[in-house]
Amino acid sequence: MSVIEKSIDLNVAVRTAYNQWTQFEEFPRFMEGVEQVKQIDDKHLHWKATIGGKQEEWEAEITEQVPDQRIAWRSQSGAKNEGIVIFSPVTEGKSKINLRIEYEPKGMVEKTGDMIGVVSQRVEGDLKRFKDYIESRGRETGAWRGNVQ
Numbered sequence: 234m235s236v237i238e239k240s241i242d243l244n245v246a247v248r249t250a251y252n253q254w255t256q257f258e259e260f261p262r263f264m265e266g267v268e269q270v271k272q273i274d275d276k277h278l279h280w281k282a283t284i285g286g287k288q289e290e291w292e293a294e295i296t297e298q299v300p301d302q303r304i305a306w307r308s309q310s311g312a313k314n315e316g317i318v319i320f321s322p323v324t325e326g327k328s329k330i331n332l333r334i335e336y337e338p339k340g341m342v343e344k345t346g347d348m349i350g351v352v353s354q355r356v357e358g359d360l361k362r363f364k365d366y367i368e369s370r371g372r373e374t375g376a377w378r379g380n381v382q
Contacts (some may be wrong), residue, residue: 234313235338237353240331241360244368247328251301251320252376253367254330259374263362265355276381277309284312285342298381313337332360 243250253259257270257278268288269281278293291311298304307315316334323329334356338347346352367373 234335235347235352237334237336237356238332239353239357239360240329241364242323243328243330243364244326245328245371246326247301247320247322249373250328250330250367252373252378253363254304254318254320255298255377256373256375263366264359265362275377275379278306280311285340285346287342295381298379300378300380312339312343330360330363332356 257272260270261267264282266284267280267282269279271279273279273292276295278295279290280293281288281290283289289311292309293306293314294309296305296307296315297317301320303317303319305315305317314334314336316332318333319331321329321331336352338344338352
């Protein structure tokens with residue numbers, strides 16, 4: 234398994250950042266290669282994305298979700314991946330996101346891309362685009378405040 238850890242500071246309150254992140258169907262607006270995320274229920278998502286030039290689909294399960302603190306997931310089908318995003322307040326009106334992703338590249342193209350840092354750069358770009366997305370709006374597009382334990 235490969236591991237990517239990235240973080241970013243945001244000029245929005247932790248509640249705003251967390252609320253926006255719970256809007257999984259908005260992910261294609263800031264995640265490179267993600268074409269669609271469909272929320273099936275409170276714990277399950279269906280993903281469509283282009284990875285290594287190929288269209289992929291997979292199911293993911295949210296394994297833990299605590300409002301304003303963290304969201305953890307793992308794939309249920311397709312390429313093996315799991316991770317956690319942690320939300321922390323910095324000061325009033327500022328927050329930090331720490332993201333950890335573990336994934337298993339499959340095939341030569343994905344393994345080569347992983348070795349030269351393509352996935353790490355993509356994740357860093359996704360976080361920067363999330364920052365731009367939420368800061369330019371100044372507020373979230375929606376929120377889900379439930380717990381998953």
